[in-house]
Amino acid sequence: MTSLRRRLLRNPTGIGSLVFLVVVVLSAVFAPLLAPHDPNTANAYDTLSGPSGKYWLGNDGSGHDVLSRLLFATRLSVTLTAETLVIAAVLGIVLGLLAGYYGKIFEAVGTAATSLLQALPAIVVLLAAKSVLGPSDFAAMAVFGVLIAPAFYRVVYSAVSAVRGELYVDAARVSGLSDPRIIGRHVLTVVRAPAIVLAANIAGISVAISAGLDFLGLGDPSIPSWGGMLNDGFTNIFTQPLLVLWPSLAIGLTCVAFALLGNALRDELERADGAPKRRRRVKQAATVAVAPAAVIAHDDAPEEPGTDLLVVQHLSVGYGTPDGSVKTVVEDVTLTVRRGEVHGLIGESGSGKTQTAFSILRLLPSGGRIVGGSITFEGKDLAGLSAKEMTALRGKKIAYVPQEPMSNLDPSFTVGSQLVEPMRIHLGLSKSDAKARALDLLARVGIPNPGRTYAAYPHEVSGGMAQRVLIAGAISCDPELLIADEPTTALDVTVQAEVLDLLRDLQRERRMGVLLVTHNFGVVADLCDRVSVMQSGRIVETGPVRAIFAEPRHEYTRSLFDAILPDAEARGALPGVTSSGTLGEGVTA
Amino acid sequence: MTETLLDVRDIVVDYPVKGFRKPPFRALGGVSLEVGPGECVGLVGESGSGKTTLGRAVLGLAPVTSGSITYRGREISRLGHRERRALAADLQVVFQDPYTSLNPSLTIDQILTEPLIARKTDKQQAQRRVRELLDAVHLPSDAGKRLPREFSGGQRQRVAIARALALDPKLIVCDEPVSALDLSTQARVLELFKEIQARTGVAYLFVSHDLDVVRYLSHRVAVMYRGEIVEWGDANQVTVHPEHPYTQRLFLAAPVADPVKQEQRRAERHRLLALQQEQDEQMEINV
Numbered sequence: 059m060t061s062l063r064r065r066l067l068r069n070p071t072g073i074g075s076l077v078f079l080v081v082v083v084l085s086a087v088f089a090p091l092l093a094p095h096d097p098n099t100a101n102a103y104d105t106l107s108g109p110s111g112k113y114w115l116g117n118d119g120s121g122h123d124v125l126s127r128l129l130f131a132t133r134l135s136v137t138l139t140a141e142t143l144v145i146a147a148v149l150g151i152v153l154g155l156l157a158g159y160y161g162k163i164f165e166a167v168g169t170a171a172t173s174l175l176q177a178l179p180a181i182v183v184l185l186a187a188k189s190v191l192g193p194s195d196f197a198a199m200a201v202f203g204v205l206i207a208p209a210f211y212r213v214v215y216s217a218v219s220a221v222r223g224e225l226y227v228d229a230a231r232v233s234g235l236s237d238p239r240i241i242g243r244h245v246l247t248v249v250r251a252p253a254i255v256l257a258a259n260i261a262g263i264s265v266a267i268s269a270g271l272d273f274l275g276l277g278d279p280s281i282p283s284w285g286g287m288l289n290d291g292f293t294n295i296f297t298q299p300l301l302v303l304w305p306s307l308a309i310g311l312t313c314v315a316f317a318l319l320g321n322a323l324r325d326e327l328e329r330a331d332g333a334p335k336r337r338r339r340v341k342q343a344a345t346v347a348v349a350p351a352a353v354i355a356h357d358d359a360p361e362e363p364g365t366d367l368l369v370v371q372h373l374s375v376g377y378g379t380p381d382g383s384v385k386t387v388v389e390d391v392t393l394t395v396r397r398g399e400v401h402g403l404i405g406e407s408g409s410g411k412t413q414t415a416f417s418i419l420r421l422l423p424s425g426g427r428i429v430g431g432s433i434t435f436e437g438k439d440l441a442g443l444s445a446k447e448m449t450a451l452r453g454k455k456i457a458y459v460p461q462e463p464m465s466n467l468d469p470s471f472t473v474g475s476q477l478v479e480p481m482r483i484h485l486g487l488s489k490s491d492a493k494a495r496a497l498d499l500l501a502r503v504g505i506p507n508p509g510r511t512y513a514a515y516p517h518e519v520s521g522g523m524a525q526r527v528l529i530a531g532a533i534s535c536d537p538e539l540l541i542a543d544e545p546t547t548a549l550d551v552t553v554q555a556e557v558l559d560l561l562r563d564l565q566r567e568r569r570m571g572v573l574l575v576t577h578n579f580g581v582v583a584d585l586c587d588r589v590s591v592m593q594s595g596r597i598v599e600t601g602p603v604r605a606i607f608a609e610p611r612h613e614y615t616r617s618l619f620d621a622i623l624p625d626a627e628a629r630g631a632l633p634g635v636t637s638s639g640t641l642g643e644g645v646t647a
Numbered sequence: 648m649t650e651t652l653l654d655v656r657d658i659v660v661d662y663p664v665k666g667f668r669k670p671p672f673r674a675l676g677g678v679s680l681e682v683g684p685g686e687c688v689g690l691v692g693e694s695g696s697g698k699t700t701l702g703r704a705v706l707g708l709a710p711v712t713s714g715s716i717t718y719r720g721r722e723i724s725r726l727g728h729r730e731r732r733a734l735a736a737d738l739q740v741v742f743q744d745p746y747t748s749l750n751p752s753l754t755i756d757q758i759l760t761e762p763l764i765a766r767k768t769d770k771q772q773a774q775r776r777v778r779e780l781l782d783a784v785h786l787p788s789d790a791g792k793r794l795p796r797e798f799s800g801g802q803r804q805r806v807a808i809a810r811a812l813a814l815d816p817k818l819i820v821c822d823e824p825v826s827a828l829d830l831s832t833q834a835r836v837l838e839l840f841k842e843i844q845a846r847t848g849v850a851y852l853f854v855s856h857d858l859d860v861v862r863y864l865s866h867r868v869a870v871m872y873r874g875e876i877v878e879w880g881d882a883n884q885v886t887v888h889p890e891h892p893y894t895q896r897l898f899l900a901a902p903v904a905d906p907v908k909q910e911q912r913r914a915e916r917h918r919l920l921a922l923q924q925e926q927d928e929q930m931e932i933n934v
Contacts, residue, residue, distance in 0.1 A: 237728070558902070623862070
């Protein structure tokens with residue numbers, strides 16, 4: 059929050075509008091001291107005179123001093139705005155908190171009440187209220203405060219119901235904090251910022267509404283108001299046009315200042331939300347300065363010429379940073395995938411393994427680009443292909459199986475239509491041929507009832523089934539190379555075993571090259587022929603799977619192997635759990 | 648007689664399903680287990696098996712439809728807010744996701760003093776306790792002034808553990824506390840769990856989908872499947888010589904980090920699946 063304030067003060071729009079509003083409030087507070095004349099003393103000799111040394115802004119139609127009236131009118135506007143804000147905020151925020159946090163009855167009542175209020179035409183209600191409650195501006199704006207409270211309710215309600223499910227709220231509950239405490243510590247902090255932005259916007263609206271009511275002559279004529287002054291100016295517009303200018307400026311500038319302040323707050327707030335995310339990206343991207351040691355390569359079976367499918371050489375991938383420099387996330391990576399082999403790329407989070415896979419697919423997130431090296435696939439350098447040539451290759455020659463099966467299927471299309479479309483484009487199949495092939499593929503990947511899954515929407519199939527569907531899609535155009543990014547990480551262990559079996563069978567049957575990105579040594583042991591270990595954007599060790607598992611040579615690889623929990627050793631029963639008292643000291647029976 | 652710390656008996660948890668007259672979803676269908684003082688009970692199962700729900704029911708975060716949960720002989724499954732708050736000193740939690748279990752806008756100091764405030768500990772004492780806690784989870788003592796986002800996943804999980812330890816609890820429910828962590832970080836955090844248990848004698852109800860993790864840490868293990876416990880007993884017994892067909896399948900499905908052993912395990916798994924299928928068919932014929 060303090061950082062938001064600081065950032066707002068650095069934002070030119072923010073500081074400008076804030077300074078103006080502070081001036082407005084100060085002149086309202088010190089109006090009695092600042093005003094050169096009594097605002098209600100009419101000077102019959104000086105009606106409608108222009109600005110002069112005595113009356114800086116001239117006199118109005120009744121001979122009042124315009125400057126003094128303007129200052130006192132500011133007082134009225136500021137008070138009315140504050141009143142509206144307080145009523146709207148207290149009602150909206152309290153009800154929003156209760157509804158968002160406790161739900162149930164509060165939610166039902168709050169939502170019904172706000173819907174009702176929003177359906178009412180505000181101006182009509184205000185005019186009706188005026189005729190009942192009399193000319194007092196305060197009563198009218200109190201009504202307006204109630205009418206606008208739903209705006210606060212909605213913002214607060216959505217923020218609170220989002221935070222209610224957060225684990226830290228659960229943790230606070232388990233820590234023994236009472237509900238008011240939890241709301242004060244964890245919930246209000248989330249609500250504060252959007253509520254402030256909203257308050258700025260609502261303040262602007264209420265200035266305009268109160269001025270409007272006074273302009274229509276519905277206000278108390280004995281109290282100077284911006285709207286009343288504007289009315290007077292309009293009556294005398296032909297004799298003294300300047301009279302319209304001053305209240306118009308006051309109303310217009312104040313409304314604009316509130317609106318701009320709201321915008322500036324929102325901009326800074328969004329930036330505040332974005333900042334940690336961006337920072338995380340950079341952090342992930344930050345390569346720890348490792349001395350570029352030579353890659354440890356284990357002895358390999360001699361290569362037969364012409365078996366190399368994908369050759370990546372000295373690949374570097376970088377992200378542009380706001381200050382113009384490039385942050386490297388993958389550095390000098392060299393690896394080869396041969397025809398019919400599974401090459402594992404293993405590393406911990408942030409090691410650059412997924413970035414490497416994405417750069418081969420040329421699907422780097424925005425801001426990322428290949429800054430060096432080459433990616434040769436069947437004799438062509440993928441790094442140099444145009445976007446169009448790459449599109450023709452992706453899906454047909456190079457296929458991809460993602461980590462999150464569910465988020466990689468479009469929820470608004472059936473499974474079948476998502477399988478058929480690439481085949482019709484890449485293979486030029488007719489609709490019925492493509493459907494027949496899709497059903498074959500679904501049967502091949504072990505889906506028990508292909509017809510039903512074909513017609514189903516993604517939400518109707520389980521995670522394991524969805525991953526089978528994506529694998530079916532990946533192999534539908536007979537690719538040469540399959541890039542699988544953590545294909546089993548999101549799956550349960552029994553499903554994982556089935557999907558690994560499926561991948562192995564398909565790979566053997568079609569002699570595909572597979573680049574398998576994973577963090578799981580078990581998966582590597584199960585599926586891979588060769589493996590490369592990545593650390594901080596570099597490959598540190600590479601070779602046949604059995605050689606590396608038998609004798610890891612790089613210090614980092616060894617540390618990873620050490621972290622694997624011993625397989626056979628169970629901790630066993632707690633000694634003393636069957637005999638009483640040994641560990642139960644201080645336990646009252 | 649064995650002193651039981653936590654005794655869960657025939658617990659049923661139903662979640663209401665949206666829609667008119669839809670039957671509720673049964674997340675737990677009559678589950679029983681117990682945790683002794685200083686013991687670690689592992690709860691293993693796949694997603695949707697109800698293992699997390701059981702942990703939440705013990706913490707009072709899931710609605711208990713029937714059955715009983717007794718803590719030191721006292722029924723705690725239907726406590727009011729006030730009584731539940733009083734239990735906070737004894738029963739604590741470490742959640743899976745170290746990114747959402749810490750409020751991003753509070754400093755580590757504020758996070759760690761939270762349970763202490765609830766107990767009305769005075770400020771100086773709370774500060775002292777925070778330093779002790781940071782020390783206990785091997786974080787630098789100046790960590791308190793920083794925000795969660797300045798820490799890595801493993802360090803955040805240490806903060807979450809420190810928060811759970813703040814009131815010297817007797818039982819900590821650990822809900823997949825190492826699943827979101829990298830392999831090497833995971834090993835160090837597990838080591839910390841063991842070390843804390845050895846020093847303080849706290850008991851864990853340790854929920855995880857990872858058999859290796861459960862085997863490494865647990866004295867006794869319960870295997871959950873579709874809202875029920877299918878196998879329950881001594882960790883050695885359950886994890887090395889599983890008897891239930893599901894447990895057997897589950898254990899053979901986890902790949903070993905060794906190409907040679909994994910090939911054997913794979914073959915063994917295929918044999919087991921074939922055998923179980925055969926048995927199922929036999930059963931069907933007999934029925």
